[in-house]
Amino acid sequence: MRCEVENSKGEQCDRDALASWGICKTHLYRLDRYNDVQADRPIRQYTMRVPRSYPRYPGDDEAERFWSRVVKTSNHWWWTGSLTGPQGVPQAMWGGYTRTAAQIIWELAHGPIEPNTIIRHTSDCGESDCVRLSHLTDQPARVEVPA
Numbered sequence: 001m002r003c004e005v006e007n008s009k010g011e012q013c014d015r016d017a018l019a020s021w022g023i024c025k026t027h028l029y030r031l032d033r034y035n036d037v038q039a040d041r042p043i044r045q046y047t048m049r050v051p052r053s054y055p056r057y058p059g060d061d062e063a064e065r066f067w068s069r070v071v072k073t074s075n076h077w078w079w080t081g082s083l084t085g086p087q088g089v090p091q092a093m094w095g096g097y098t099r100t101a102a103q104i105i106w107e108l109a110h111g112p113i114e115p116n117t118i119i120r121h122t123s124d125c126g127e128s129d130c131v132r133l134s135h136l137t138d139q140p141a142r143v144e145v146p147a
Helices: 025-034 062-067 101-110
Strands: 070-072 077-079 091-094 097-100 117-121 136-140
Touching: 062 091, 062 101, 091 101, 097 101, 101 117, 101 136
Parallel strands: none
Antiparallel strands: 070 077, 091 097, 117 136
């Protein structure tokens, strides 16, 4: 069944109608949102997304893929993977979750991070892209106690 909406030129909509309404999803949305089907407003033709394959980092397991994104120099270990928003904190997928690169390096070296602990850069290193283990430290998280 075709949509029952006609424009001012007498042309009927060529989309399939919902059985219970007699009009297509687009006109039903416009009726619901604008209290008018806006028959003379054209319906945008959407293009299909072309599936793409994204390159994976080299390595057989998570640790190898993680280390493939670290470039070691004499002073710093530079992160070449993805960064978070405006702060630009290095991040990676680890165990199915997005984690900071500093947390991942700390766990690889020292084991699981204790609850209420934050991994931060030391005062010696002010580079946010650096993930060198000696430039990281663990600190207890501040807990806000209500008064």
